[in-house]
Amino acid sequence: MQTMAAVQKERSIGSIQFLPVNLFASVMGISGLSMAWHEASILFGTSAVIADIIGIVAVVIFIALSIGYISKWVLYPQKVKAEFAHPIMGNFFGTITIAILLLSSVIGSYSETAGQVIWIIGTVLTLALSFVFVSRLLNGKQEPGNVVPAWLVPVVGTIDIAVAGGTMPFPWAHEINLLSLAIGGFVALAFFTMILSRLIHHAPLPPGLTPSMIILIAPFEVGFLGYTNVEQRIDPFASILFYFGLFLFIVLFFKVFKKSIPFSASWWAVGFPIAALSNAAIKYALFVDSWLLTAISAIILALLSIVLAVLFIRTLKILFNGKLLNG
Template identity: 25%
Template sequence: MKSVDPHSKVLHLPAGYFGMVLGIIGMGFAWRYASTIWPVPKMIGDGLVMLAITVWALLTLAFLLRVVRFPHSVLAEMRHPIASSFVSLFPATTMLVAIGVTPWCRSLAVGLFSAGVATQLCYAAWQSAGLWRGQHPNEATTPGLYLPTVANNFISAMACGALGYTDAGLVFLGAGVLSWLSLEPVILQRLRSAGELPAPLRTSLGIQLAPALVACSAWFAVNGGQVDVFAKMLFGYGLLQLLFMLRLMPWFLKQPFNASYWSFSFGISALATTGLHLGHARPDGFFHTLALPLFIFTNAIIALLIIRTVHLLLCGKLLTRVERHTLLSNKDSQ
């Protein structure tokens, strides 16, 4: 009988797993805001933020260890036409953690923000500008392309707002909005006319929910939380995307639950926060009526994602091990 080397397999944690941090910390921000307008304990929001920071710290440690021990696997992920976009979740979540710790330790928040924003700008310049050379395959044009230049710039704007860097935040917001507007027609054209997405990639459409709602959160962060026409318009487009996601849910659910379902989470959590902002601006009216039902809905979705993910973890299907030589090879990513 052939003996099995216990050290021949290593833990495989792709950068896409950072998507779990987006939804958890986003929901934490929503609960923090809720505690300022409703009689709910602030500790719920802080607890979710701390949970997200814990997940981020563990994933960051695993990612950095992979950079040191298996640099070729990280390079392969960075060069992959689809997976490369998800690598940008590392600086994105770093900046969200900076926002999360701002009330507790500003100096730590500034340090994390500085590292995150520098990394996201360098990676966007390398990855997104690299696509301009005309070699990006059409089938790899998915909503994941929003992450490096749209999501990261909106999150940079949110972090600038939290730290008081308003002018810089407006610069990042502008970069994010125009990047979003330039990418969306191309992505939607591919989704409509270039053939059905393979089943494993379908849940990446959950990212489509995020740009308008995260842009709305970023706008609130840099304008002092003022509800205006622009914020309402962004929220309206976000609600339309939510309707589209609900329409496509049976199609999504043909894919068994896995960590990729967290792609819906950042848009969902941003829906809660922006809905509360808009609803609190007036004690009656359309947005006030929507705020509580949307908050309950988003909490239910994030709770379901957490429960299903814990179930995957307990069943040994979340943290998988692959052969060492698989991580050392970039054959599948070329």
Template identity: 25%
Template sequence: MPASYFGIVLGLAGLGSAWRAASRAWQLPGVVAEWIYAFAGVVWALLVILYMLKAVLAPTKLVEEAAHPVQCCFIGLAGVATMLIAGGLVPHFRLSAEIVFAVGFAFTLIFAVWRTGGLWQGERDHAATTAVLYLPTVAGSFVSAIVVSALGYPDWGQLAFGAGIFSWLAVESVLLHRLLTGPTKAAPLRPTLGIQLAPAPVGAVAYIAIGGGVPDIFVHALIGYGILQLLVMARLSHWIAQAGAVPGLWAFSFGATAIATAPARLIALGDHGAIAVLGPLLFVMANVVIVCLTVMTLFLLLSGKMFSSPRK
């Protein structure tokens, strides 16, 4: 049970968020969003149990994962996934949402500080520089901003948004330098590039959440940059697909759902023009991506390939 599997929860919860936004933007059935969130909650609970069993029954595997230059950053997804589940609970169980968020936020913050402190000490193989570096600080901060704002504390969300956006800009320069000047990525690492899609649209959702949802040029710019990333990913799809059908492809899911959520939220608030044209297309795309990833995962489970061996 690698920590990267928590990325499945990010994709499912992200789709639930997209459907909530779509129900307000286009009057789609709101119950669909709640069922998706419920499914995400079940998957989250199962993965938490599996990871806790791993910690108890195979602690050396957990230590090895924490020391791995790439896999270590995925551990932060446990906290991010927990906060997203709290976001799903907000309209129904406020107290439970606050408790779950507090646990997820504490884990995310502690891990982000610990992992970032380790990275700043250097001695890192340049080949291990991948988009997973976004996860501890960028993903954690943006999701914190989204959920804490939903809980009614947008001022705290603004602090988290600041931490996320400046971390994103700093890490992005490092990653682009690696992509442009370093050797080509090995096939098993290529799905991690899907994380590259997430910061701009997730940041857009966070910006909408902390700012009260007023459409402006900055949120449009974030969505525009996300669309550019999406087109580049489409250009690289054949190259990335050489990794095969692997759970790591869920790395694309959170960005794909966020790039549908942000326009839908803006449309619900009266935005029009380009966003109104692109919104439905991006929403359909997000649903197709999650359906395809879910079918792939069920195939891997039924064929015994989901937990067959530890990833290198």
């Protein structure tokens, strides 16, 4: 039986059984922010300590969420099974594997060996998860209402293999990176077309899923980062990926960031796509050496930092007032 103290605690902040898997998107966004500030130290001359502190925060949050979700898995396995099988929420399990890949870059700046081990783990898990979800979709009979931007999460995750592992020293790493770009690029292109068609021809997304529309920029900006990491150069194709993602972000920004959309954990879906855009903008500004692109990259980095700070504070607020884990 639960003790009175445990009951009171559950009533005050909720139950671990309601911990949403999409909270791992917070690790993705914060890791991406750390990587962006690291690149900013090259472009703007900012202190590398900023990136280090943000990276530590990302690691701590990942550990805390991992402990929480493993506890949920042990105590409430049916809840985890139902979440994984859900046609929409199940896609957010990809946030776990992508978070591992991104943390390999964050941790790799301190220990190359640790970063490489984490990247291998993340690569295996990401490829396995993408196989599972693509296979599941090919079973057919998918409801049009379930064709949402979250479909891109497990698939775009394969491109993150190349983002985090573009310079891995293993003799087989280059082929794995090409494999990840092939899977992520072509499947994301097909899914993007289907999602765009759903958004045009069917009812708008419900408020809870509206923030996830920003995920639509991820295939282009993550694709830019992965492609340029593998090719070790920026060519016109990479430039096209970057500019279309930037255009799409401007269009979606005014559709997503509205006061009428209530805050929930689903808002973390905006974090990593904007972080990918920020990293891509800084990398492109370093290549082109244009004051306009430098200004654009600075604005996006500032926006990303503000958005993630607000999301972090508001998430803590709903955690401690019991709204996050109350089901």
